[in-house]
Amino acid sequence: MTTLPAPLRRIMADGLFTDLKAMVIDTTGMAFYADKDEELARILHERLAETGVADCAAYLDMLTDGSTGAAEMDALVAELTIGETYFFRHKEQFDALREIVFNDVIERNRGVRRLRIWSAGCATGPEPYSLAIMLTRDFGMRIAGWDISIVGTDINSKFLARAREGRYDDWAFRSVPDDIRRDCFDKNGKHWIIKSEFRRFVTFQHHNLIKNKFPSILDDLTNFDVIICRNVIIYFSKETIQGLIPSFRESLTEGGWLVMGHAEPNAELFRDFRAINTAGAVLYQKSEAREARPTIGAPAPAAQGKAQAAVPPIPFDAPLSFLPKKNGRGREAPPRPAAPVVPANPPAVAGQGGGSGAERVRELADGGSWEEALRACDDLLVGNALDARTHFYRSLILEQIGDAKESEKAVRRAIYLDRRLVLPHYHLGVFLWRRDDAQAAARSFRNALTLLDGVSEDHVVSDGDEITAGQVREAIETYLKLIGAA
Ligand SMILES: C[S@@+](CC[C@H](N)C(=O)[O-])C[C@H]1O[C@@H](n2cnc3c(N)ncnc32)[C@H](O)[C@@H]1O
Incomplete structure (x- = not known):
């Protein structure tokens, strides 16, 4: 001793x-x-x-x-303070951020073209810089010209000074593929300096999570789409953490995401969030619904009783936005067209008109003018109450406005009026799945698959953007797997 x-x-x-x-x-x-x-x-x-x-x-x-x-x-x-950190620390969390969180917030913010991210307890900066690298490399096309801000805060002023310098040794890249280090950093002796194009969104500021109140307009710590606070609260008491979580929640926009370290999720403390469990990461989404979802890879809820759950949340208005790109240029998906998606014209069915009224609805929806888009839909229905396509538009818009009940009614009406439209079946499936009605969701997904029977992968099923039969199939297969019905 x-x-x-x-x-x-x-x-x-x-x-x-x-x-x-x-x-x-x-x-x-x-x-x-x-x-x-x-x-x-x-x-x-x-x-x-x-x-x-x-x-x-x-x-x-x-x-x-x-x-x-x-x-x-x-x-x-x-x-x-303990500043252990490195680039792309805990890869599974960055995968979840890419596939779920960023896809979701980028899709939702395309009207305002703005993204606000907070890395709380950022130490010497690898975490916020990793986020900037991922956004630039994987989502560059979709966020070109956007107002992006990633703020890294920490209680340790020395760490912040080093973060601003952006200079790192090899050890900070211990879990980073060589191409990222080569493409995003300039070599300087034994060190690597982050290139300006990957630091332009990133700022650093001193902030003590315990003593400096947040959200704070004065500190510009408010209205975040994503807050990432990993390996920080592990040093805090349960009471302290309990006090911080509501502040994080208030600092998020509606639908915004809180990402904590993989070792710290404590479902009870985060009960006011919607929890999404993915392999190696738990994500918390601020949502009024405050519901928990079933877990990827876990037995289907039916087989597991009240099983915990999780899934890639697929924005209702952008059903395929989570799909990885397969365009030969890595994983980046082509920029998604704005919501709402237009119902499919199954191959056997000719286009159903819609004309300039439908275009107007799309325009308004694309610009995020949901109330006006809804009025435009209602106007269209005065002229043609039996137009399945308009009812489907209406359903998507109502979903955006937050009227889930009317939205579901409208999508069902669209299906009733024309059972051959693929996307309404798909959307109803998503709807039912969200409600944990797995059996009914699987039925809707299968109806959509049946309509796609024999249709070539490249066939465009939506006339307003380029959603293909192959993409819809892939999305449905993902859902069926999650449900345990594949
Ligand atoms: C282990 S590092 C985590 C760095 C990074 N988030 C990561 O996971 O790679 C923890 C950081 O939390 C910071 N920290 C500790 N207490 C804090 C507080 N009260 N307010 C803000 N930051 C704090 C420390 O200074 C340190 O930089």
Whole structure:
């Protein structure tokens, strides 16, 4: 057993050591230090030596002094915090961000052409820069000209200074494919410096999750589409975490996503979110519905009773947006056309008109003017109440507006009026699946598949954008697998 050096023993025996410990935990949230006396004593010993202060009492005075306190607390925090980080840390989470989160928010924000992301507890910056690299490389075409902001915040000013520098050694790339390092960084001696095109969205600012309230308009920490806070709250107490989660939720836009580290999900604490479990990642979506979904790879709910669940949420208005690109240029999908998708003309059926009225509806929907688009649909129905296509448009628009009940009625009406349209069956399937009515969802998906029987992969099933029979089949197969009905 090693004996502690005398100066450390002296600090730990100091009557005010406990007060200092309480102050550290209160300021940083790092309850981690509650049972780490030796580690804390070591850090305090270094600070005492550095500042020339004699004991805990004098150091406490220094920390509470109006002129020296803030700077010394900053120096102490720089020693207390643990900044372990690297690029694309925990690949499964980045896969989930790419396939689910970014596809969803980019699709939903195409009207406003804006994306706001917060990396809370970003350390020296690899996390926000990884997000910028992924957005640029995998979604570049879809977000060209958008107002993108990725803000990295941390309590440790030294980490932030290094993050702004954007200079990293090999170790920071330990789980990064060589091509990313080569394409996104410039070599400088033993270091790699992030290229300007991958840092242009990224800013850094000091922020203490415990002491600086959020959401905050003043700090511009509000209205985020995505908040990522990984490997930060693991050092905090349960009570502290309980206090932070509602603040994260309030800092998100409706439908926004909170991504925590893979080791920290605690379903109970996140019950106000919709939880999506994917392989190696749990995502939390701010949603009024606050429902839990079934888990990918888990037995179908029917076989598992009240099984937990998860799936790629496919935006109702963009049913295929999650599909990986297969255009020979990597995974990036072609830019998705704006909602709503037009019902399919199955091969056996001629186009059903729609004309300029339908185009107007599309235009309004594309611009995010949902109420107007709905009125335009209603106007169209006055002239032709039996037009299945218009009812389907209406269903998609109602979904956007948040009227799920009317939306479902409208999609059913579209199917009733013309059973040969593929996409209404598909959308009804998504609808029912979301409601956990797996059997009925599988039926709807199969109806759509039957209509596609014998149709070539490339056949375009939607006349307003380029959704092909192959894509619809692929999407349906994914759902059927999730349901356990493939
Ligand atoms: C282990 S790093 C995680 C870095 C990055 N998120 C990742 O997963 O790769 C934890 C970071 O949380 C920061 N941190 C700790 N307490 C904090 C607080 N109260 N407010 C803001 N950041 C804090 C630390 O300074 C450190 O940089």
